[in-house]
Amino acid sequence: MIRICLVAGARPNYIKVAALWKAYKKLRARRPRPPVSLHIVHTGQHYDYLMCRKHFRDLNLPTPAVDLGVGSATHAVQTARIMQRFEKVLLRDRPDLVMVVGDVNSTLACSLVAAKMEIPVAHVEAGLRSYDRTMPEEINRLVTDALSDYLFTSCRDGDHNLIREGHDRKRIFFVGNVMVDTLLSWLPKANVSSIGKKLGLEKPYALLTLHRPSNVDKGSELSQIVRDLAEIQKNIPVVFPVHPRTAARMKKGSVLREIRDLTDFHMVPPLGYLDFISLMKGARFVMTDSGGIQEETTVLGVPCLTLRPNTERPVTITQGTNTLVGRNGDLVGLVRRILNRKPLKKHRIPPLWDGKSADRIFAVLSRKVGF
Numbered sequence: 001m002i003r004i005c006l007v008a009g010a011r012p013n014y015i016k017v018a019a020l021w022k023a024y025k026k027l028r029a030r031r032p033r034p035p036v037s038l039h040i041v042h043t044g045q046h047y048d049y050l051m052c053r054k055h056f057r058d059l060n061l062p063t064p065a066v067d068l069g070v071g072s073a074t075h076a077v078q079t080a081r082i083m084q085r086f087e088k089v090l091l092r093d094r095p096d097l098v099m100v101v102g103d104v105n106s107t108l109a110c111s112l113v114a115a116k117m118e119i120p121v122a123h124v125e126a127g128l129r130s131y132d133r134t135m136p137e138e139i140n141r142l143v144t145d146a147l148s149d150y151l152f153t154s155c156r157d158g159d160h161n162l163i164r165e166g167h168d169r170k171r172i173f174f175v176g177n178v179m180v181d182t183l184l185s186w187l188p189k190a191n192v193s194s195i196g197k198k199l200g201l202e203k204p205y206a207l208l209t210l211h212r213p214s215n216v217d218k219g220s221e222l223s224q225i226v227r228d229l230a231e232i233q234k235n236i237p238v239v240f241p242v243h244p245r246t247a248a249r250m251k252k253g254s255v256l257r258e259i260r261d262l263t264d265f266h267m268v269p270p271l272g273y274l275d276f277i278s279l280m281k282g283a284r285f286v287m288t289d290s291g292g293i294q295e296e297t298t299v300l301g302v303p304c305l306t307l308r309p310n311t312e313r314p315v316t317i318t319q320g321t322n323t324l325v326g327r328n329g330d331l332v333g334l335v336r337r338i339l340n341r342k343p344l345k346k347h348r349i350p351p352l353w354d355g356k357s358a359d360r361i362f363a364v365l366s367r368k369v370g371f
């Protein structure tokens with residue numbers, strides 16, 4: 001019996017973990033005596049009901065086998081806490097493989113512990129690079145990939161980045177995008193969500209998410225974005241599920257006062273997965289600084305304006321619906337173009353973003369690890 005420990009830490013992880021869990025359950029259903037077992041370890045990096053348990057419920061994920069309960073802290077303290085507590089779990093359970101997803105602090109911390117204990121590491125969503133080391137996630141990606149034995153990539157540029165960094169080609173497996181697996185399998189349920197009605201929204205509307213430290217931690221950046229949003233909401237209502245980091249930052253400055261004066265700007269608490277997908281699908285366009293939303297909008301065919309100077313997901317620009325709007329970019333002008341029904345670009349769905357990526361991952365592991 002091969003025992004796999006699957007790490008979940010923060011909100012974007014749960015969506016990827018859900019795809020892997022579903023593929024694992026399928027594998028178990030096919031084999032009377034399953035040769036593999038999968039346990040979810042939750043680090044507790046995210047812990048609020050709306051940031052965590054609501055997603056577990058929406059995505060039909062089981063209660064994690066272990067919850068490390070680390071909570072929020074500085075990067076070093078949070079990473080260290082996860083490492084200390086995860087080491088105890090690995091010493092007790094000795095799994096055959098540790099599987100990590102994405103680029104959050106939990107991804108880095110758990111791969112580091114496993115690698116030092118000579119437990120093989122599989123990284124799902126390997127090879128993404130923004131080439132911007134001011135992003136904590138970029139450091140997490142680089143270190144996790146350096147430590148991983150199996151590098152599962154979601155796009156071909158991921159393969160190229162890894163090869164350029166000197167990774168062994170034999171460790172790189174282009175399998176497609178597990179976020180898309182989850183999106184496609186939950187879309188029918190998201191389609192019947194009544195969140196639009198609950199919020200009293202009428203179409204057309206725009207959807208906004210914002211949480212990157214580079215956008216929300218500095219008052220000047222946040223103020224510039226709010227000035228643009230003040231213009232945009234004159235032409236289309238804007239719905240804004242507010243991330244806790246952003247909510248905390250807004251309380252500190254004068255931004256909240258400026259926003260309160262806007263008539264068609266609607267702040268709501270963080271949404272569950274199904275409600276969020278439903279709002280995203282119905283939006284005229286999305287403004288975001290999230291990584292995953294750039295991919296989801298590409299699959300849904302919804303224009304995405306990414307409020308960042310760079311992206312680790314360039315395929316969403318070259319093939320998808322994504323457009324970068326960096327500092328001093330013309331956000332208001334781009335929105336005007338969309339509202340005037342001038343398409344920003346043609347798009348198509350990138351290769352292997354077909355809903356079968358997690359199955360491919362298990363097929364590779366079954367061949368390589370032998371189950």
Ligand code: UD1
Nearest residue numbers: 010011012045046047048051072103104105136137244245
């Ligand atoms: C983390 C990830 C980021 C991901 C994002 C999605 C890292 C370095 N960053 O950023 O890649 O896009 O999650 O949400 O791992 N907080 C709560 N409740 C929670 C979680 C957080 O109130 O359940 C608040 C805390 O005040 C905390 C702040 O949000 O200090 C930031 O949370 P944290 O997990 O440290 O980073 P994120 O900004 O959420």
